[in-house]
Amino acid sequence: MKSLALFLSVWLGLAGLIGCSSTANYQASNLPQQLAAPKTVNAKKIDMTALAGTVQPADRLTPGDAVILTVATGIEQEKPPEWTLRVAEDGSLNVPLVGPVAVAGMRLTDAEKLLAFESVRRGVYVSPNVTLRIEQRRAHHVTVLGAVNKPQTYELPAGGSDLMTAISMAEGFSENANTIAQIRHPPGTGVRLAAMAQTQQVAYPNAPVPPPVPDQFELDLLRLDEVPENHRQLVDGSVVMIYEKPERYINVTGLVRQSDMIEMPKDGDMRLMDAISQAGGLSESLADKVKIIRKRPDDSEVVIEASIRDAMKGGPANLRLAPNDLVSVEETPLTYTLGTIKTFIRFGFSSAVPGI
Template sequence: MNAAAFGFGINMILLFLKLGKGLYMQTLFYAMFLSLTAFSLPAAAMDYRLGSGDIVHVTVYDHPELLLDTRVDEQGKIDFPLIGAVMVAGQSASSAQRLIAEALERGGFIKKPQVNLIVKEYRSKQVSVLGQVNKPGKYPLDTTSTVSDLLAQAGGVTLEGADELTLIRNQDGKLQRTKIDTKSLFQDGQVDLNYQVIGGDVIFVPRASVFYIYGEVRKPGAFRLEKNMNVMKALSLGGGITPRGTQRGIQIRRKGADGKPVIVNAALIDPVREDDVVYVKESLF
C-alpha cells in the first residue's frame, strides 16, 4: 500500500469520527484501522510462521485487561488470559490471532472478539553469519531468505574476505558443509548457488588466502591469492622486477607434503599456492 492511499484512509477515518460517535462508529473505525494495518504490513511479517522464542504482542479490542506481551515457550505455546495455553507455533500471525479469538468466543468470555497479534521480536529462526563480514552476528528469519539476503544484512563481505564461503547446516544430527563461490554467484549470475537458508544455519566467510613476494620487486609484501594465480601474475601485483632483479632467479618457498619448507626454482607459468613465498634474486651481472 503506498503512502498516498494510506493517508487517504486515515483522513476518511477522521471524517467518520467527526460525523458521529457510539458503538457503530467505534466498530467501523476499528475495522478500517485493522484493514489499513494489514495492507501496510510487509509481506514478510504476514508470511512468517511463529516458533519457540518469538516475542509477541497481543491485544483484544475494547479489552485492555487482556493485553499481553509474552514469549512463545519451548512447546510452541503462549499462556493467554481466560483461555490458558494456545498452540501458536507453526501459525502465521493472522492464524494465531484467529485461534485466540475462537477460544475466547467458544469459552463464552467475549462475543465476536477482535484480536490483533504482532511479532515484536523474531527469535525462533535465526542464522549466524560469521567470519569476514562487516557485521557478524545472529540474524532472524522473518521470511524466506537466501545466502545473499543474509550477507546483505551482515553488511557484506570485508576486503579481507575470501571468494568462497561455507554454508553449515545441521541435517538430521549431522553437519553438512556446502562451499559457495561468491564470485560465480554475484558476478556470473549463477543463481543456483544462492541457497535458501533455514533456522540454525551458519554462514562462514573465511579470510582470503594470501601469498608473499619479496626480493627484487618494486612492491614487496602480502597479496590476495586469486584463482589460477601464477608467477607472472604474482610479479605484476608486486610491481614487476626491479632493474637489479632477474627473471631467471625466481624461487618459490613453500611447505612440502611433510610440512617441511622446500625451495622450487620457478618459471613464469608455474602456479602460486596459498602461503607461498615468491623470491626474486638479484642479478649477478
C-alpha cells in the first residue's frame, strides 16, 4: 500500500504540472460577443417583404412597353393619326417625324409633355396635343435557380420584377437554402439602367439618384438594409441564384469515445454538449476541462476554455460552436491520475492471475 501511495503522489505531481502548462485565452461563460459563433438562420424565416423593390407607378414607362401615340394638331380633317410604338432598350421612343425621345422611367403624362415639347423644338409641329396610352406591358423573363422549391424561368410583370416576386413564384426557399443570393443581369444592364436613371433625373430633378447596378453581384438576404433598393429589381433575362448551405463540421478529439469530424445541422445550431454527445460521449466520466480552438476571420486563432459540468447546466457555458471549431476534451490531474490507476490495476491484476 505504501508503494501505491508513493506511486500516486508522483503521478499527481506530474499531472499537476501538465494541467498548469497552459491557460485558455477566454472562458465560454463570458465570451466576448465578437468571438461568439453566429446563429444558424433558416432562410424560410426571412421576411419576404424585405426582398421587394421600389413600387413602380402603374403608368411608368419601361423599355419594351408597347404604347399607342396620338398627335392632334387641330387642323386634321379626320381622326388624328395614331401609331403603335415600343419603348426601345435604350429607353427611347422613336416618334414618327420627330425622332427618338428618351421616355423610360417617366410617367405617361410627363412623357406626353416631353414629346410635345420635343416636336415643337425640332420644328415638326406648332402646338400639338400628344396623348399616350399603354397597349401592352413588357414581361420580364427571370430565371430562379438553386435552393428554391421550384427552380425554373418565370414571366414577371415589368413593374413588379423584384426578388420577392421571383422567389415567391419559385414557391419559396428550400430546406437547404442559404441566405446568400447571387443576381446576374444580361451584359450591359448596368449601363442601360444608369441611362434610364439619368433620364428620370432630368424629368424629376428632386428624385434621388440610385447607385449604379453591377451586372453581377451577391447579397446577404439578412442584411438588405445595407443594399440599395434598385439592387433588388430584376430585368428581362436576370438570373437569381439562391446558394445552398455549405456542409459545416466540428472536429472533436481528446477524452471522447470516438474522435471524429461531426457534421453540424443545416438548419440549427450545435452546442458543446451536442458535439461531445455525437462523438460517443466522454471516455472518462470525470473529464471536465474542454478547449475550443476557433479561427477568426483573419485566420488567427483563439482558445476558449469551458467546463463540462457548467455546460451540462446550460446557459452560456454550453457554448454555441462555429464551423471548423476544434473541440478538445482535455486531460486534468484527476483524469490523468484515474487513468493511471486503471492501467496500474489492470496490469497488476493481470500479472497476478496466470493466463491473463
